[in-house]
Ligand SMILES: Nc1ncnc2c1ncn2[C@@H]1O[C@H](COP(=O)(O)OP(=O)(O)OP(=O)(O)O)[C@@H](O)[C@H]1O
């Protein structure tokens with residue numbers, strides 16, 4: 001009997017669980033007496049290994065949603081479970097800790113420190129890390145992962161926009177978090193550099209990272225596996241991408257073109 005019970009317990013453990021789970025989530029900003037509803041009754045799940053693009057007009061609540069799921073702000077009501085833990089019940093210290101370990105952030109403006117070279121920018125989050133810190137070699141490895149092994153000593157001014165964003169992605173990877181959140185990570189980049197960034201994100205997703213990314217561009221969104229559309233703070237649609245785009249970086253295209261020619 002006991003054996004049967006244990007077997008059932010272990011089977012239950014193996015069932016996939018959502019990584020992010022939102023139930024009737026609402027965010028109302030208060031400005032004096034005025035209430036600004038930014039999110040209204042959002043319910044959704046994101047599963048491990050997904051690559052989700054968030055779209056919607058300006059002011060529809062995309063960044064507010066990213067702030068909630070990234071534990072940078074708290075909802076006004078509703079529930080948010082991150083990897084099964086109720087974020088609403090966590091202390092600020094626990095939220096900060098979970099953010100450090102589980103989530104890497106990438107923003108539209110790369111937020112690199114101008115005086116520091118690439119490897120030092122990547123190592124920045126380690127200053128806030130509790131417990132054993134990843135070594136310097138982890139920063140080097142993160143830069144290799146985004147294809148910048150040859151740029152470790154360059155400062156942001158000595159890098160292109162796309163390279164700067166790749167340094168920011170390497171910085172997001174330094175604690176090896178299972179989730180990457182991007183709020184318009186290609187918003188400041190031209191098409192060529194945007195495709196380079198999508199190639200990096202698709203590679204990370206193939207390697208098992210779960211990615212949630214805001215974008216205004218349909219073409220960029222089609223590099224994801226699923227598109228959520230927001231309007232007036234509400235989830236308007238939730239669709240799988242049927243004809244997914246595969247990002248081919250210009251450098252690789254040139255090489256294969258040369259090989260073919
Ligand atoms: N800190 C704040 N205080 C008050 N209102 C806010 C605050 N942040 C956002 N809002 C309002 O909440 C709504 C949603 O804003 P949010 O930044 O989430 O939109 P968004 O979809 O990211 O837009 P964009 O595409 O322009 O970045 C907007 O009406 C905005 O004015």
Ligand SMILES: [Mg+2]
Nearest residue numbers: 062063064183
């Ligand atoms: Mg925004």
